[in-house]
Amino acid sequence: MSTTLRSEGWAVGPSFVPHGMTSPVTLLADDSGLTQLAGDPAVAWQTPWDEVQNPQLIRFARGLEFFATVGGVRYCWRTRHTTDFEALRALVLARGGTVARHRRRAGVLAVAAVVLLAALAGGIGSWLNGGSANAREIANVRGVNLSLKDLPSGWFVKSASPIQLLFTPVGKIESSSTTVPNTNPTWLKVTNLFQRCMGVSNAKDRVYGNAGELPNVQVSSKTYSSSSFGGIDVESTTQYYRTTGMVRRDTSEMSKTNFGSCFVTSNVALFDGIGGTKSPTGDVGVNFRPVTFEHGFVRAGEATLTLPGANPAHLISIELTSGHYEVTMSALVAKWPESKQFVSDLANIMLSRITSSPSTAV
Numbered sequence: 001m002s003t004t005l006r007s008e009g010w011a012v013g014p015s016f017v018p019h020g021m022t023s024p025v026t027l028l029a030d031d032s033g034l035t036q037l038a039g040d041p042a043v044a045w046q047t048p049w050d051e052v053q054n055p056q057l058i059r060f061a062r063g064l065e066f067f068a069t070v071g072g073v074r075y076c077w078r079t080r081h082t083t084d085f086e087a088l089r090a091l092v093l094a095r096g097g098t099v100a101r102h103r104r105r106a107g108v109l110a111v112a113a114v115v116l117l118a119a120l121a122g123g124i125g126s127w128l129n130g131g132s133a134n135a136r137e138i139a140n141v142r143g144v145n146l147s148l149k150d151l152p153s154g155w156f157v158k159s160a161s162p163i164q165l166l167f168t169p170v171g172k173i174e175s176s177s178t179t180v181p182n183t184n185p186t187w188l189k190v191t192n193l194f195q196r197c198m199g200v201s202n203a204k205d206r207v208y209g210n211a212g213e214l215p216n217v218q219v220s221s222k223t224y225s226s227s228s229f230g231g232i233d234v235e236s237t238t239q240y241y242r243t244t245g246m247v248r249r250d251t252s253e254m255s256k257t258n259f260g261s262c263f264v265t266s267n268v269a270l271f272d273g274i275g276g277t278k279s280p281t282g283d284v285g286v287n288f289r290p291v292t293f294e295h296g297f298v299r300a301g302e303a304t305l306t307l308p309g310a311n312p313a314h315l316i317s318i319e320l321t322s323g324h325y326e327v328t329m330s331a332l333v334a335k336w337p338e339s340k341q342f343v344s345d346l347a348n349i350m351l352s353r354i355t356s357s358p359s360t361a362v
Contacts, residue, residue, distance in 0.1 A: 005029040005091065007084040010066075010077045012038065014186055016045050025077060027066075029091055034068070036077075055097030057088050064088065068097075073186075137217050137240045138173055144238040144327060144353045145221035150346065151234075158223040158233060173219055190269045197262035197283045198253075206253045208266070213246045215239035215326070229342070230334030231313075236350060239326045251297050251321045261285035264301030264317040267330070271305065288316065290344035296322035296355045298347060302336060314339075318347050325354035 011023035021039030028035040033048040053069040064085060066077040089099050148155060191208040195201065202209040220237040241247050253259070264285035272280070285301040292298055300318040307313060314336035320327040327350050333339045 004031070005084065005087045007079070007088070009081055010079045012036065012075055012077045014073070014075070016075075018185055027077065029088075049095055052095070055092045055095055057085075057092045057097065057099045059085050059099075066092075138219070141217050141219045141238045141240050141325075144236075144325060144350060145219065146224060146234060146236045146329070146346065146350065147221065148224065150349050151224055151226070152228075154228070155224050155226045158225040173217060186270070190266050193269050193280065193282075194262055194266040197258065197265060198256060200253065206250050207263070213241070213249075215241045229336075229339040232331060232333040232339060234329065234331045234343075234346060236327060236329040238354075241324050241326065244323055247321050247324060247326055250326060254297070254299050254319055254321070258283070258287065259319075260287040260289075260299045260301030260317075261303075262301070263299075263319065264303045264315055267317050268303050268305055268315060288318075288340070290318060290347040291341070292344065292348040292351050296320060296351045298351055300347070305332065316343055318343070320347060320351050320354065322351070322354040327351075327354060 005028065007027045008024070010025035010027055012025050013022055015022050016036070016038065021043065023038070024040065026037040026042070028037065031049075033046055034052055035044055035046045037044050047070055051070060054067070056067040058065045058067075059082060063078065063080045064082055066088060068075055092099055148157070191202070191205075194208050195205050198205070200209070204211050206212045218237060218239045221235055223233055223235045225231075225233045254263075261283055262285065265280055265283050268284060269280055285303040288300040288302045290298055290300055298318065298320045300316060302314055302316050304312050305315040311334070313332050313334055316331045316333070316336075318329045320329065329347060329350055331339070331343050331346075333343075
């Protein structure tokens with residue numbers, strides 16, 4: 001291998017094989033592909049570039065994060081040095097990837113982002129276009145999502161954040177989906193944790209399990225950020241289902257008393273599984289009921305999330321349903337419960353949109 005890059009001092013998550021070494025890692029790269037040397041003695045994995053999907057490099061003040069999808073799994077490599085940033089930047093851009101710089105601010109949440117998961121297995125799966133969504137459905141779904149018009153002055157669009165890689169690309173129309181393979185260890189851990197928390201079998205679970213039904217269309221909003229409340233990010237994703245009966249059956253499961261806490265716990269586990277941090281083994285969430293003035297369904301949960309290189313933050317996951325629509329809205333914020341009313345106000349805005357949208361019962 002004619003190496004054009006050799007970069008040492010990395011850690012990877014998740015491991016390439018069950019219980020495999022995640023550090024120390026050395027990355028080698030040339031025109032043919034990417035090689036990872038993990039552990040001591042080192043074990044090598046060589047991957048051609050055409051099998052490395054959606055590469056993204058993020059530079060922090062004191063380190064780098066490199067993301068890429070290989071074999072349907074999203075991997076994250078982290079290092080505390082920036083020595084090889086320019087060389088990695090050239091490689092990522094040459095293969096159609098993205099590069100961003102993350103500026104940390106004193107007193108502001110260091111890595112403020114949103115952990116969002118669609119209300120069906122497939123939130124971190126491989127999405128396939130080709131469904132039956134029509135132009136009107138797509139326009140309606142886009143119109144439900146959060147926008148800058150819903151937010152106070154001073155808010156802005158966050159162009160890049162590691163956590164965005166946990167859900168469907170911003171603005172992309174998803175009209176059909178495959179579920180995450182049940183052999184994916186991260187997905188199995190998230191699924192099992194949620195189902196144990198809820199007391200539901202995989203066969204009957206409509207959120208992560210085999211009973212789930214697919215929407216006609218799903219679109220995610222952009223990520224919106226502000227320094228308010230010590231640092232906060234918010235985002236939403238909206239799904240349109242072919243029949244209102246499908247939504248009612250999902251809502252029935254979400255109506256269980258502990259859904260909010262279990263759902264936010266599963267989102268913490270999803271982030272931890274991909275980010276390589278320690279995942280929860282039980283319910284770490286707390287039910288949160290946003291104050292709303294509409295008649296649609298709303299449930300939410302709040303949990304503390306420790307982000308790599310940052311202070312603990314509060315993750316809020318909210319689920320709203322009405323008619324043909326299901327909406328997931330999430331926020332990650334430094335100060336809670338100071339931001340509780342603000343988050344409730346955003347939930348009320350979105351609930352008002354799906355309750356007023358034309359929706360014929362089927």
